[in-house]
Amino acid sequence: MNGPKIGLYAGSGTSHSWLWFVDLFEKAGFYDLVFLDEFFVQNNDIKALDVLVVSGGDTFAVAKSLGKEGGRNIKSFVEQGGLYIGSCAGAYLPMNSSKKPLDWFNFVDVKITNLSKTLPPAEIKTCKFCTSYGCDFVFHPVREAVALKTTCFFDRKTFIEFTAPLYGGPGMKAYDPSWVLAVYEGFTPKTSFLANHKIATKTLVGKGAVVRVPMGKGCFYLLGPHLEHPHFKQANQFIIDAIILETDRVQDQIELKNKTAKFSSKKEVSGKQAKELLLCIRRELSNSRIVAGSLEFLPVQWLIGQKVYDPQKVRVYLEAMWKRLQKLEKNKVLRLDPGLYDRIINAAEKVTIELRRIKKQIDENLDSLKTAIIIFDLLHILSISFFNLYFSTLFKGTSPYHETIESKAS
Template identity: 50%
Template sequence: MIELCMDFYKKYAAFNERLMLGDKLFMDRSAKGCRVGGRQTGDSRPVNFPRIGIYAGEGASHSWLWFVDMFDRMGFHDLVFLDATAIQREALAGIDVLAVSGGDTFAVAKALGPAGAGSLFKFISAGGMYIGSCAGAYLVMNSSKPGLNDFNFSAVKITNLSKALPNCRLLPHKFAMSYGCDYIFHPVREAVRLKTTVHSPCGVQGEFQAPLYGGPAMIAPDEAQVLATYEGFSPKTVFLVDEKFAYETLVGKAAALRSALGKGCLYLCGPHFEHPRFPAANAFLAEAIYWDNQYPAARQQTADCDLPLSEAESRSLLKDIKREVSNARISASSIELRPVRWLIGAKYYEPEKIMVFLQALWRRLTYLEKRGFLKATAERSSLLRRYAKETTALMRQLKQQVDQACDTCGAAENLFGLLQRFAITFLEMYFQTARTHI
């Protein structure tokens, strides 16, 4: 297994703080791994502090918050949250890396449309870096399907595609989805074993784990580099098909690859390398960003920031948010284990995913309280208070409907949409505040 020191996240946070302060750092790769330092050697590359866009628009599931957690822990604090409209309007021109996580691939493609596809192609071709996990990986693979064929950026083939579905042993609602006359099926879920190749960002061959929640097993085109392969399964792997069939579908196939496009590149990952409980997979992505972000967008500073609120107004706003999020968490925890789920678009959502959003807010409140002030406009403050109150009210309504065995699909869909907006607005404030001490 790839071994990481316990202060891996702190190490990257320290590197990123130095970069934001204007220090020059360089990365070397060798058979012994990656090294970041202040001395340039013949084969080293300069490390550029990235502005990272995270897609959190239509079609995105809760898993974009995993990218948030990973980047936050490693000090990648210059984050921008993008929806389809922003991408269509050339918002990618000001960022270096775009991260697209899980969700409904067809919904993302439909929301972006040809204009979004054109903006994305232009961004990558000019030197941008695209990181796609799960749905984000499927999105940019060559396809003949209307809508998806606007995003034919990499000629990757997948092995979890079949005209006839294999027998499903568990979780039929998570097992497969139609893809024209074929089906994309998911042989396993949860943690799987992966193995890096000589092309991996860390330069060292070794095993590590990452969770698989519907992502592809890939066959790379000749022009792409396989960075990691599926090596096997873990004690936590859940088999949705016969184990032998799962082995044949996954093991030895590409779990992560790099595909060039113009001056830029695409990193496509089947498993969720960004999941915050898998540090070796997180390191894989961090080192990829340091190594391949070689065409930083022309800019003099990090993303625009709001002016700071007074300490009194900051305390008042945090108190209001904390009260409502606490109330919403109480209601959410009471239905977390209830046997209910909601089909929203092409994806099923369970009650536990509500808590993912609420925890993303709750965990960051203590840090903001210690800062003593917030970066937020009066408009953002008002919006956050409104979203917080609406979240509590809608969460209580959903709980009541679950308790009464009513139809809850409408309330759940409204709640997840609200949680998405609330989280984005809150996190924009959080990262603006986090950057101000630099």
């Protein structure tokens, strides 16, 4: 059997953290990956997926980009048996809210524990401490690694303790306590306190860190901390185990989807043509990396929506693609959707142009916010297109997913 078809939302509003899911799934052998923008969700192309992943970023911007139609499609996807995994901003997204445009995503009866009408005093002055939420505030009492512990609802015999980093994700209180699979157990020597210890403890300890909410034939997994972060192997395994467990329950439906799903036909390119295509991609990425490197240590940040971005984030996107080029170059055949290669090259060329523009603006002390917005929009287009090429080339209709299941069973 084939493994699950996983869609990663990497469109407007997302931060770079979805790239951590790319690393996680690639290491686990989940190659049947599709990288989505908001139009993919709005057109309901997600109905052919088995798993939909929405990672960190700006929750309001994600909700606005997906729109009311995107919200309807996500709800239908889960009701029909799909698995939704939301991390950080992706966890906030489906919670009940009266705030626009979040009110298009009122899917789960889970409350935020780090929500307050009056903002508690900050121990460290940082833009990452809080964001406005109507007349209230979502505040973040700690950052970095926190201690988590599974509940009896996850495994009645064994409680598992592990750590994962918290970068703005929620503490959660579920309507049904049995939905809570893991709680915040405490803090670690690496925890950075943005509020005092007492407030942090009251806000998080004993509260939901991982929540599973059933809906129809499917369910929502809400992850407060970034369990997908590549430096936290036990947390990574939690996600993989959840996907195996949930998709194994609906395996008949997955195989039916694989048989009936209609995706755009892919063109195969080989030999000299494939080599020349990859050479063009390498050249453009190299140009962008050089300019991005010159920006990395400049004292500048941009507030885009409710998220603060710095020049280092540009390199994160570029390096994630650069390190995979060699693996693509070893393939004798590339598999491309129509127009995919042109989208990659056009976006890569524009990224380099805009990076040069923003370097000049910063050097001349000019406002660079508009250019930064353009750059990060282009990076979304470029990375979505590149990773669709990368995984469609790696995935040949089979996956080591079944080996993972068999090893678990043995």
